[in-house]
Amino acid sequence: MFKVEGITQIFGGLTALEDVSFSVAPRSITGIIGPNGAGKTTLFNIVTGLYTQTKGQVYLGGKNISFFEPEILARLGLVRTFQNVELFGQMSVLENVMVGLHTKSKSGIFSCAFKLPGQIKEEKIVRIKAQQWLEFTGLADSADVAACNLPFGKGRLLEISRAMAVEPQIILMDEPAAGLNSRETAGLAELIRKIQALGTTIILVEHDMELVMDVCESIVVLNLGKKLAHGTPREIQENKAVIAAYLGED
């Protein structure tokens, strides 16, 4: 189980998040929606240890992970993708996923430089596993392409492949459908369900309402840093405050 409790984030004079609390059931798909600037990405940055919140706690499986570093969180099985795709551009698609497998291997500088037998074995396993993740997301054909030369849609898929290679308990996706065409978005919905079927909990920040209503079991609505509502897609669609917030925005 994943839970945030009373998260508040103040940047200078700006309150980006104010007392946000909600919990997420294991193996569920939860959507976080809200107008631009609502604080969705800020929440992800806090949860993944990139920002230090002004106040509030984060729990993963009963453990308080409030002020953990991102690299520790990855080992605990919490990963994310980025709204502004953050790929390792100079590396190949396969190598990107191999970095995702970093926590699954342990050779140090010395054994890597001297190519000790254990390292060679480990490298083979990592390579095969990375290849399998590319097959899982449908990127296997692009394995040798430099990540910076990847078309945008595939870049988003690579972010997901790389994060899944960590074998997370929970994956946070920040607008994975942004910039995708409708065919790619349909493929993404399918992929999200496949990830859930592996037993992974998913939190999805997304502006594409069709996708959110389609895949999410529960939805949290943020507006101006505050939690506006939390419920099933149907409840959210009928919620007056939510409708007002969205209409008011336009």
Place this chain on the structure above:
Amino acid sequence: MLCKIMMKEKRQILIFALFALIILLVPLFLKGNYFLNVLVFIGINTLLAVALNLLLGYAGQISLGHAAFFGLGAYVSGILTTRFPVDPWLSLLIAAACAATLAFVIGFPILKLKGHYLAMATLGFGIIMYIFFNETVDWTGGPSGLSGIPNLRLGPVIFDNDLNNYYLVWIITLGVMLLSINLSQSRIGRALRAINDSEVAARVMGVNARILKVQIFTVSAFVSAIAGSLYAHTMTFISPTSFGFNFSVELLTMIIIGGLGSIYGSFLGAAILTMLPEFLRVFRDFDIVIYGLMLILITMFMPSGLIGGLEALFKIIAGKIKWSAARNV
């Protein structure tokens, strides 16, 4: 897929073997002793360029003070062997260990900094060390330098002539080159390149960027100090001017001209920057100006350095050959 990767690995081994073979055979064709002397310096500079490339080319962390580690290696080795009855080989190891320890200690605070701030901090470190070399006259001999440093020896072989020094320096340099190539193809090499491309994403994937940066900084200092020690024992005389800011910039120029992140590029850059002053007199008076010009031109027109340019050229030629071969069939 796997088969393709194995072929790539085989090709890499072949390229390295060929490179090593050429390097080891070169002295047989060189009767003129003078040029062999230049080649010894190219070897030492290649070693330094590879060390800096591990830090800047792989991990993307700049150092404007790397000459300081080179100098530290030279002075520790020089002082231990001239003022104490320490064996030169042992002094080489102690010198490298000293530089590595220093890098490890200053690495934690310094490598938290990014971009310009890191450049400034390493620059400051280089200047402080340079002042030390100059001012601790009782130990280093100050501006007039430290002389009478003994040569390294191995059984009956004394490394006191260009031919022996050539093999001494180049065998160590080739070894470090091979280890660096291995590293770049490994879990650690990938993690370093990931930090270079996006430190945030690397950390989210579980890469401990802070520790890894300090580790590679330490290794880089260790190798630089070995180069310094080799320099001291082959030259038998050292003075602070070799280890100042200008030389830090020269090292940076080498790897940027040769190609960031490329081990053979490090060699290419080191070779060019070592040879130019030997052949062009003007270079000696205006060196820092010419380095500046080269840096500007390369970063503008050949961002992946000469080695990147050569690779592109090679691909075009290979493409043409394939194309005409296909036409002939």
